Amino acid sequence: MRKSTEELNKKNFEIVVVGTSLGGLEALTLLLADLPQSFPLPVVIVQHRHKSSHNRLTYFLQKQSSLPITEARDKEEILPGRVYLAPADYHLLIESPSDEEFSLYENDFTEWGSVAVESIHNSKSPIPNRGTPKFALSTEAPVCYARPSIDVLFESAADAFGEKVIGIILTGANSDGTKGLAKIKAEGGLTFVEEPASALCPAMPASAIANVEVDWILPLSKIAPCLVNLLRIKD
Amino acid sequence: MSESHELETIEIQLLLEGMFRYYGFDFRNYALASLKRRIWNTIRSERLTTVSALQEKVLHNPAYLDRLLLDISVNVTAMFRDPSFYISFRNKVVPLLRTYPFIRIWHAGCSTGEEVYSMAILLQEEGLYDRCRIYATDMNELVLKTAKTGIFPLKQMQEYTQLYHQAGGNKAFSEYYTAAYENAIFRSSLKDNIVFAHHNLATDNSFNEFNVILCRNVMIYFNSHLQERVHKLFYESLGMFGVLGLGHQESLTFTPYEKYYEPIESSEKIYRRVK
Numbered sequence A: 001m002r003k004s005t006e007e008l009n010k011k012n013f014e015i016v017v018v019g020t021s022l023g024g025l026e027a028l029t030l031l032l033a034d035l036p037q038s039f040p041l042p043v044v045i046v047q048h049r050h051k052s053s054h055n056r057l058t059y060f061l062q063k064q065s066s067l068p069i070t071e072a073r074d075k076e077e078i079l080p081g082r083v084y085l086a087p088a089d090y091h092l093l094i095e096s097p098s099d100e101e102f103s104l105y106e107n108d109f110t111e112w113g114s115v116a117v118e119s120i121h122n123s124k125s126p127i128p129n130r131g132t133p134k135f136a137l138s139t140e141a142p143v144c145y146a147r148p149s150i151d152v153l154f155e156s157a158a159d160a161f162g163e164k165v166i167g168i169i170l171t172g173a174n175s176d177g178t179k180g181l182a183k184i185k186a187e188g189g190l191t192f193v194e195e196p197a198s199a200l201c202p203a204m205p206a207s208a209i210a211n212v213e214v215d216w217i218l219p220l221s222k223i224a225p226c227l228v229n230l231l232r233i234k235d
Numbered sequence B: 001m002s003e004s005h006e007l008e009t010i011e012i013q014l015l016l017e018g019m020f021r022y023y024g025f026d027f028r029n030y031a032l033a034s035l036k037r038r039i040w041n042t043i044r045s046e047r048l049t050t051v052s053a054l055q056e057k058v059l060h061n062p063a064y065l066d067r068l069l070l071d072i073s074v075n076v077t078a079m080f081r082d083p084s085f086y087i088s089f090r091n092k093v094v095p096l097l098r099t100y101p102f103i104r105i106w107h108a109g110c111s112t113g114e115e116v117y118s119m120a121i122l123l124q125e126e127g128l129y130d131r132c133r134i135y136a137t138d139m140n141e142l143v144l145k146t147a148k149t150g151i152f153p154l155k156q157m158q159e160y161t162q163l164y165h166q167a168g169g170n171k172a173f174s175e176y177y178t179a180a181y182e183n184a185i186f187r188s189s190l191k192d193n194i195v196f197a198h199h200n201l202a203t204d205n206s207f208n209e210f211n212v213i214l215c216r217n218v219m220i221y222f223n224s225h226l227q228e229r230v231h232k233l234f235y236e237s238l239g240m241f242g243v244l245g246l247g248h249q250e251s252l253t254f255t256p257y258e259k260y261y262e263p264i265e266s267s268e269k270i271y272r273r274v275k
Helices: A005-009 A024-033 A056-062 A098-110 A117-120 A150-164 A178-186 A204-212 A221-228 B005-024 B033-045 B050-059 B064-072 B083-097 B114-127 B141-151 B153-167 B224-237
Strands: A015-020 A043-047 A069-070 A083-084 A091-095 A133-138 A167-169 A191-196 A216-220 B102-109 B134-139 B152-155 B177-180 B182-184 B193-199 B210-215 B238-246 B261-265 B271-273
Touching: A005 B261, A015 A024, A015 A150, A015 A178, A024 A043, A024 A056, A024 A221, A043 A091, A043 A150, A056 A069, A056 A083, A056 A117, A056 A167, A069 A098, A091 A150, A098 A117, A098 B050, A150 A167, A150 A178, A167 A178, A167 A204, A178 A191, A178 A204, A191 A204, A191 A221, A216 A221, B005 B033, B005 B050, B005 B064, B033 B050, B033 B064, B050 B064, B083 B114, B083 B153, B083 B238, B083 B261, B083 B271, B102 B114, B102 B224, B114 B134, B114 B153, B134 B141, B141 B193, B152 B153, B153 B177, B210 B224, B224 B238
Parallel strands: A015 A043, A015 A167, A043 A083, A069 A083, A167 A191, A191 A216, B102 B134, B102 B210, B134 B193, B210 B238
Antiparallel strands: A091 A133, B152 B182, B177 B182, B238 B271, B261 B271
16 A cells, blocks of 8 residues: 655655666666766666676766766765666675674674684774674575575665665566565555556566555656655755 | 564574574574574474474474574575686685695685685696695584585586586586586595584684685674674784785675785685785
8 A cells, every 4th residue: 555655755765766677777777867966765667687797887877877886885884975886796785884783792792712713803893883784795605596686686775775765677578576566565565666667677567566465656758857856855 | 672572582592592502503693684694483383383492492392492502594606607717816815826836725614615615726727736625614423414516406407507607617618517317426636635624613723824714604603793803813814924815795894804805806806815
């Protein structure tokens, strides 16, 4: 069921995750072109692509966007107003900051380690920017034949950010992303799917719609304006 | 954090704490997002429903520990994985190594050994292998067992042959193995100078001084504290001008050890210790 704009505004969304495969290049170009420079959230994208493809995708998308676009690096802090692309041939996940804190706290009173273990568990060593979520990469086996997999990104985003996630599925040829979108929905996040009729390849949006009670099904050109409106961004 | 998340986090911490205190395997500083995913895969494949149930099985039955270790350590690998890395190694590192009378290489986190045999092939082709000793280590005894055999599924040879040629190899790749049933048995001479051994980067210390340390796509599974420990370990285990090779998406950039190295080939994450 669609939530009222009033209710949604109270949520303080913290991250946008986007998944797409076949036809994604054109779709992302349009989506990113419509996001203003003042866009307040990080946008993290999984686009299925060949494992040996290099930085050309970033370069190409950057030409159309006023937001800085980079490939996500392992343990890089996730910053608002930036667009991150999953690197080719790696899964991209999000590490919740509370998880690292928990493990640190746990280790503060660990007494049975060897000297070497103690030295890294030294509670006095400063922790840079505790509390900022970070990326993590993985070379685990492909999920839904894909690495990076949309499900993997979406599920870890839902895990780390709970209801503060906005998940978007665009054009694509398989069902990757459906499980991840379901998890975002289950955690109380907001879900968008590109209208299959307007998608270059409708399979991926159709699979998401068939399996998840999606909040918004919109033609591609309406997705970015809707986001901007929801987040009440003034240009 | 919602209540169920909080409980899940506590359960996972208890499982990891239990595994460390009872068996000595320390996963407490692994990157949690992907570790959690792998733990849940195990829970589902064992037809359990909670992390606590898995903890009960693992602590009371060592057979479960072996299965869990195999599931939660990532053992995805291939021969000549990332061929451009091997090309850079041939062109930029091999000339440096030629100046040494004896070369010690540590391949940390070698998994089932495909990348170790790839390096042995490269070094043989470059005429350096007789001067080398490769220490190939992993924390998982089961994958080391596979690595020691030097036998890999035959059906992968087509892909590996392709990667071998992309990596600058110009022989017939089939010269390196004998096909037997479903398997490719690699030439035993490739094993002559490889020592396979158990070593856990999370808990063990340095055991030698090396000219080359390779640790590719291992540290991405660690959190920043454990990454720092391992970088310290590598720094202390490398001789001056020793070479460090990391995975494509790994780098020294976010670590305090960056200043002690200079890149040999930054796109391939090959560095040289200079301080």
